[in-house]
Amino acid sequence: MANNAKMKIVVLVSGRGTNLQAIIDAQQTKTIASRIIMVISNKENVAALDRAEKANIPFQVITSKGKSKDVYNKELLKSLQTLNPDLIVLAGYMKILPSSVINCFPNKIINIHPSLLPSFPGLKAQQQALDFGVKITGCTVHFVDEGCDTGPIILQEYEKVHNNDSQKSLSLRLLKKEHAALVQAIQLIENNKVILQDRKTLLREEP
Amino acid sequence: MANNAKMKIVVLVSGRGTNLQAIIDAQQTKTIASRIIMVISNKENVAALDRAEKANIPFQVITSKGKSKDVYNKELLKSLQTLNPDLIVLAGYMKILPSSVINCFPNKIINIHPSLLPSFPGLKAQQQALDFGVKITGCTVHFVDEGCDTGPIILQEYEKVHNNDSQKSLSLRLLKKEHAALVQAIQLIENNKVILQDRKTLLREEP
Numbered sequence: 001m002a003n004n005a006k007m008k009i010v011v012l013v014s015g016r017g018t019n020l021q022a023i024i025d026a027q028q029t030k031t032i033a034s035r036i037i038m039v040i041s042n043k044e045n046v047a048a049l050d051r052a053e054k055a056n057i058p059f060q061v062i063t064s065k066g067k068s069k070d071v072y073n074k075e076l077l078k079s080l081q082t083l084n085p086d087l088i089v090l091a092g093y094m095k096i097l098p099s100s101v102i103n104c105f106p107n108k109i110i111n112i113h114p115s116l117l118p119s120f121p122g123l124k125a126q127q128q129a130l131d132f133g134v135k136i137t138g139c140t141v142h143f144v145d146e147g148c149d150t151g152p153i154i155l156q157e158y159e160k161v162h163n164n165d166s167q168k169s170l171s172l173r174l175l176k177k178e179h180a181a182l183v184q185a186i187q188l189i190e191n192n193k194v195i196l197q198d199r200k201t202l203l204r205e206e207p
Numbered sequence: 208m209a210n211n212a213k214m215k216i217v218v219l220v221s222g223r224g225t226n227l228q229a230i231i232d233a234q235q236t237k238t239i240a241s242r243i244i245m246v247i248s249n250k251e252n253v254a255a256l257d258r259a260e261k262a263n264i265p266f267q268v269i270t271s272k273g274k275s276k277d278v279y280n281k282e283l284l285k286s287l288q289t290l291n292p293d294l295i296v297l298a299g300y301m302k303i304l305p306s307s308v309i310n311c312f313p314n315k316i317i318n319i320h321p322s323l324l325p326s327f328p329g330l331k332a333q334q335q336a337l338d339f340g341v342k343i344t345g346c347t348v349h350f351v352d353e354g355c356d357t358g359p360i361i362l363q364e365y366e367k368v369h370n371n372d373s374q375k376s377l378s379l380r381l382l383k384k385e386h387a388a389l390v391q392a393i394q395l396i397e398n399n400k401v402i403l404q405d406r407k408t409l410l411r412e413e414p
Contacts, residue, residue: 133407156342200340
């Protein structure tokens with residue numbers, strides 16, 4: 001694998017952008033060598049775009065609202081092909097990427113999910129975990145494949161669930177773990193430490 | 208809830224009985240106040256029975272081999288009703304308990320499972336975890352309901368998966384966590400620290 005240091009990263013967002021902020025912070029403190037070349041949101045006026053602007057990172061809105069899925073996906077793919085990133089990070093991006101995008105960037109798209117996959121894929125993972133009554137949950141950084149949160153896992157971090165946890169309190173603690181895991185995953189990838197074998201990853205230096 | 212201290216425990220086994228040994232050790236060191244009144248195996252000549260004998264704990268074999276499921280289940284239920292335990296522990300017991308037994312001992316049956324449920328229920332959970340490529344797995348102590356490893360969770364412990372883990376190496380590390388979790392769950396139950404609310408448990412003192 002070629003040396004990926006200083007990868008060009010595109011971050012896809014849909015909302016608050018706290019995971020985007022974690023990457024921005026890591027870039028500014030040189031915790032990672034890679035740089036975000038573009039933030040793309042499928043929604044206008046979200047806080048994630050303010051974070052990009054404040055950090056002088058280019059951003060664009062490719063709105064999914066009022067468009068057919070097909071039209072939206074083609075616009076997104078065209079933009080991504082023009083940008084030609086080394087890594088695409090889904091950071092709270094609430095749309096399912098179509099296979100056209102996934103196949104165009106094989107093993108170059110990662111997602112952060114607020115559960116220990118394969119438990120609780122999909123939406124509201126924290127509430128799913130509370131409803132099931134697990135005592136340990138966590139977060140997962142994984143490569144994106146065509147399934148819903150099913151791709152090869154790069155990193156996982158655990159978090160204990162407390163008696164009195166609400167969706168909010170648990171989500172807040174998980175967010176901290178998500179931020180750390182996402183930055184660590186980017187570090188591992190830019191340093192060529194992630195080896196993909198079938199559907200599993202081996203890490204050259206285990207965290 | 209009545210004070211359960213010094214519960215009468217029946218342990219169901221099918222094989223090596225290392226989880227049984229953990230309970231025997233906890234009983235002998237007075238880590239738990241409860242006592243095992245009977246070990247029941249569905250197989251003859253398994254190491255678990257030697258462990259019971261060595262510890263002077265009564266044991267019986269109710270063989271499932273060569274019998275209809277119905278006949279076996281009736282024999283098991285009759286034996287359990289005669290013993291009238293406060294707690295039934297499935298410790299590597301490889302049969303599915305029928306609803307007749309589960310309904311007769313509501314919230315009095317616990318199981319130890321070598322994964323962080325709801326991930327990887329059923330057989331060979333460690334291999335399932337390795338095949339999926341998770342970075343964190345663990346073990347779960349839960350009340351037994353009519354599903355397969357679906358009952359309310361009492362305790363979970365996590366364990367990291369390493370690059371070079373085999374089914375054997377991971378299982379060995381998990382076993383240590385299982386032993387600790389199982390003993391801790393019995394402690395919590397005998398001290399009335401486990402409160403069941405719908406399908407969830409609250410622990411009066413969180414570990």
